[in-house]
Amino acid sequence: MAGLRGKLERLLYPQVCSFCDGLIPEKGDGARRYVCRACESDLPFRHNDEIYPEHTPFLLLLSFYYEEPLQLALRQLKFHGRTDFAPALARYLCQTYRRHRLLCDAIVPMPLHYKRLKQRGYNQAGLLAAAMAELMDLPLVEDLLLRERASARQSEYRSREEKMANVQGIFCVDEGYLAALSGRRVLLLDDIVTSGATMSAAGVCLEEVGIEVVGLACAGGGLRTDERGS
Numbered sequence: 001m002a003g004l005r006g007k008l009e010r011l012l013y014p015q016v017c018s019f020c021d022g023l024i025p026e027k028g029d030g031a032r033r034y035v036c037r038a039c040e041s042d043l044p045f046r047h048n049d050e051i052y053p054e055h056t057p058f059l060l061l062l063s064f065y066y067e068e069p070l071q072l073a074l075r076q077l078k079f080h081g082r083t084d085f086a087p088a089l090a091r092y093l094c095q096t097y098r099r100h101r102l103l104c105d106a107i108v109p110m111p112l113h114y115k116r117l118k119q120r121g122y123n124q125a126g127l128l129a130a131a132m133a134e135l136m137d138l139p140l141v142e143d144l145l146l147r148e149r150a151s152a153r154q155s156e157y158r159s160r161e162e163k164m165a166n167v168q169g170i171f172c173v174d175e176g177y178l179a180a181l182s183g184r185r186v187l188l189l190d191d192i193v194t195s196g197a198t199m200s201a202a203g204v205c206l207e208e209v210g211i212e213v214v215g216l217a218c219a220g221g222g223l224r225t226d227e228r229g230s
């Protein structure tokens with residue numbers, strides 16, 4: 001049935017590259033592709049550098065450096081309604097996750113404050129998490145974490161301590177999920193990371209109620225030059 005559905009989808013919606021709009025030649029019955037080979041080769045993969053060097057209490061995995069054309073993809077996803085970039089990038093997040101042999105029971109996206117969610121109409125991290133959960137056949141728990149207040153922009157704070165203080169207490173957990181998720185392992189997902197402080201605060205919040213965080217995963221973060229120089 002899945003095979004037939006895939007064939008029908010491809011007949012009705014040919015596979016088009018999210019970056020260049022070029023048609024992607026069909027190949028078997030695998031998952032739908034969103035990035036052509038040429039554009040894929042331009043992506044700033046972190047390859048052997050997927051563990052983020054910033055210190056966080058959790059393992060933080062990144063698939064890409066935050067450089068073009070990934071920046072463009074994330075901006076399009078976040079601000080211009082290009083939701084096709086979520087499944088396009090989720091494929092690479094899955095590869096990163098598998099390479100590091102993590103095991104989790106569910107995927108949890110970083111929440112947006114409800115005012116931002118209302119403005120944008122969707123949570124880009126939620127879309128990435130949904131696409132990843134589908135590819136890995138794992139449950140998505142989209143509203144496990146709630147954002148109680150919008151934090152000030154992290155870039156306004158200099159030190160790591162200031163950043164951590166800015167995000168403390170901004171998350172809480174929807175208690176309706178506690179019975180089902182207590183003692184379970186989750187992967188926390190976001191689109192971009194800078195210091196990792198906001199994600200770490202969310203992770204701590206989950207662990208405090210007995211939900212194990214196996215890691216944090218983001219599509220992009222860091223620049224090749226920064227990390228080479230340090």
Ligand SMILES: [Zn+2]
Nearest residue numbers: 017020036039
């Ligand atoms: Zn392309």
